[in-house]
Amino acid sequence: MLPNHRPIVVAEQAKMLAALHPGRVDLGVGRSLGFTAPVRDALGVHDYGPDDFAGDVSALADLLADAGPVTAMPKGVPAPPLFVLATGSGLAVAARLGLPVVVGGPLVHGDLTPLADYRAAFRPRHPDDAPRVLVSVxxxxxxxxxxxxxxxxxxxxxxxxxxxxxxxxxxxxxxxxxxxxxxxxxxxxxxxxxxxxxxxxxxxxxxxxxxxxxxxxxxxxxxxxxxxxxxxxxxxxxxxxx
Known part of the structure; x- marks a missing residue:
């Protein structure tokens, strides 16, 4: 959950796991602040909007690809696949950044408009990128x-x-x-x-x-x-x- 972890920390932890277990690590990121007020107080995060999330996800993607302003260690490890654990606003962020999504719960069983919007608004980061939806059940x-x-x-x-x-x-x-x-x-x-x-x-x-x-x-x-x-x-x- 990116509100609670800096992108450089997440990138280095994910890259270390990918180095130890090549091809077996996927990285899913979300923007939950915590279930209860005491948890949010303990984490010290109360105001974290979609733009904050988009900025952190973009920074994380760059760090994983060895393209950030600093080097996330270990250097040269192939970036693990990055997924957005998405709700309505998360889907919009994923579409803007050209990333695949993992959805569950209400988005699987309820209104499918957010998924249609994600696919329509998808902006590929690379020429071969396309919208990709994983449903979690x-x-x-x-x-x-x-x-x-x-x-x-x-x-x-x-x-x-x-x-x-x-x-x-x-x-x-x-x-x-x-x-x-x-x-x-x-x-x-x-x-x-x-x-x-x-x-x-x-x-x-x-x-x-x-x-x-x-x-x-x-x-x-x-x-x-x-x-x-x-x-x-x-x-x-x-x-x-x-």
Missing amino acids: DVLVADAPARARDLVLPEAWAMVESRTTGAFPPLRPEPALRLTARQQEQVERHLDQAVHGTAGDVAEQLTAIVERTGADEVLAFSSTYDRAALRDSDAALATLHP
Whole structure:
């Protein structure tokens, strides 16, 4: 999250990882200030707009390419692919700078106008650049739909708790908080936006998301408290055809 890290620091950390693991590092940057007021106070950042973000992303891209006003070390490491973790304003910044985007949540399931605007306004940095959209979805596969839903719930509960406390807790089979009506709505929204069910269910849902958004790639992530179930879910997901 660039409001909380200077571009030179991000560039050097990313380049070091890319040097240690060639071809295996992607760099995603966003502009979240933190979930809660105490977190924002601790970070000391309260006013950070789209133009600030655009300036930092542009500076970061130059540093990664060894084209900045100073040298980000290690020098000469191929720049890892840079993605903007985008909301509405983030999409506009990515289009202006000619960068690919990762989108999730409401942008995957809601109004697609921001994605259309991103593609229309895209300004390539290099001749071969084109708009590129990755959709990020929480995916859990199980033998039965109800079991898959139960596996998604711990992540939903943890997200709600983190927005209340400012700290992301361990995933648990039961909620740590007594949920308010508003928090329960947030949990249900998370469930609606996640992809879960049997392997056939998940294949259909992912296909529908790709067809609806025109995504170039799906970034699937899975998280739950049951490690064996998580391993089985990932294995099942890996067998699905695009």
